[in-house]
Amino acid sequence: MNMKNIEQLNLMHSGKGFIAALDQSGGSTPKALSQYGVLENQYKNEEEMYTLVHEMRTRIIKSPAFDSQYILGAILFENTMDRKIDGQWTGEYLWEKKHIIPFLKVDKGLADPANGVQLMKAIPNLNELLDRAVERKIFGTKMRSVIKEANAIGIQEVVGQQFAVGLQIFQKGLIPIIEPEVDIYSADKQKSEEILKEEIKKQLNSLDKDVKVILKLSIPTVNNFYSDLISDPHVVRVVALSGGYSREEANQKLAENHGLIASFSRALSEGLSAQQLDSEFNARLENSIKEIYEASIT
Template sequence: MNKDQLNRMHAGKGFIAALDQSGGSTPKALSVYGVLENSFSNDEEMYTLVHEMRTRIIKSPAFDSEYILGAILFENTMDRKIDGQWTADYLWEKKNIVPFLKVDKGLADVASGVQLMKPIPNLDDLLTRAVERNIFGTKMRSVIKEANPDGIRDVIEQQFRVGLQIFNKGLIPIIEPEIDIYSADKEKSEQILKDEITKQLNALDKDVKVMLKLSIPTKANFYSELISNPHIVRVVALSGGYSREEANEKLAQNNGLIASFSRALSEGLSVGQSDDDFNTVLGTTINDIYKASIT
């Protein structure tokens, strides 16, 4: 594990850029960017177009380590290059931005009010490749739809079980049990979630480190005990369906909680923009998310 990257993630000022839409959400991400489905005829062409979009974001002068601590990639991006360097190496060596990898394979169907992660076949092989590619950490997502104590416990137990496997490979896992922002009992789910996470943290060996990616809580600073827990490198927040403006506003009320926005980061970017326009829009977005993250 890279100690410089660990220190940067733990103590640096800024936020994490989530560039990890995967197969299912890729056509949607491309169409928002102005690349329509008739522009590609197979997955390979689609992923090439997505890599061009991500490369443009990463190479932009606005995508700067003064504001951005880390970036989450998905597997296809990890296995591609920017200017002859593997994407993770380019991020760290050229940009001083810490690379993460999304490792989950999507969500199972709703049961007990939650969506667990689908099984992740060949996870060990993927983690070995991630270490070879100089990835620092990973990210995996589950979703909580209602305040069902059994379901939420299952989500957290699964996340920490897989998280430990990841940590033992020398990577820092980002554990992401998202609570649906439209859930009728969101606040109740947050209480159960916090209790279950605390239980799991208390059971860890003292050298184990993890990160958390959580929905912005209903009550400001509700996760402050988690943020200060010695096992936690950082707690980051997802935008979760809020508009960027609303997500920033809510985030700013939570001290020490930083953004890890995906859709909110690329809002307003388009393939047809001149580089100047593209960089200006991205720069404004990054600046706004940064300001909300350093409260």
């Protein structure tokens, strides 16, 4: 690992703050834009849509509120990584200008439900994407699967797939965020979390000692349920997704879990709009960021 990566690894492991997820993509882009006040009749095709999304993301990233005092990292999607801010690749801009660690969402969405879970779809050209990520100064990746029911076979498959792809990512010199989300509306969420934790531990115990991962998990039903994962030597950090809770509720639950930090997307951009003047936009964003930060440092 080079010096920059070691600095980023140390910051990710012990820095105070949270990860901003700016990676809604593909199917969720029109929705993310409409919540931001940009309607579908304001763009003619995908290219225009992605340009507008990049303007929104650029506005967030360049905002004085988007500050490394509160934010450790930011997750981008491929289209954002491949675009520039002020002449620099987005990932490079984040680290060089903001001292915020850049991550890339690499999954291609979810497969159809089976065994109570949704695995990731196959990720064609993953190696090529990872090579480009390294070139564009990305530190790590993120990929999501979903657990809907406490089905031991399904959960084992989810965790097995996540770690197998995670190893491929680690071998390219990137730190994978492993994200087996438990649906917060699942009828047997707590039972799913018990099975999930056992499967994650099995996988962690089988890793070579130099392998590092980040875990991104739903906020557990039982407070501090993941504290033994937080202290595992393979685990750089355990971060939490907001999973459909409102920002207020997500922050409240997060604050009750010591050492767990946020990696929120929708909860971060709640209330931001294209129509706002910069002063109002920045004030709104600052308020969200400070609230999420406070909940993350407990």
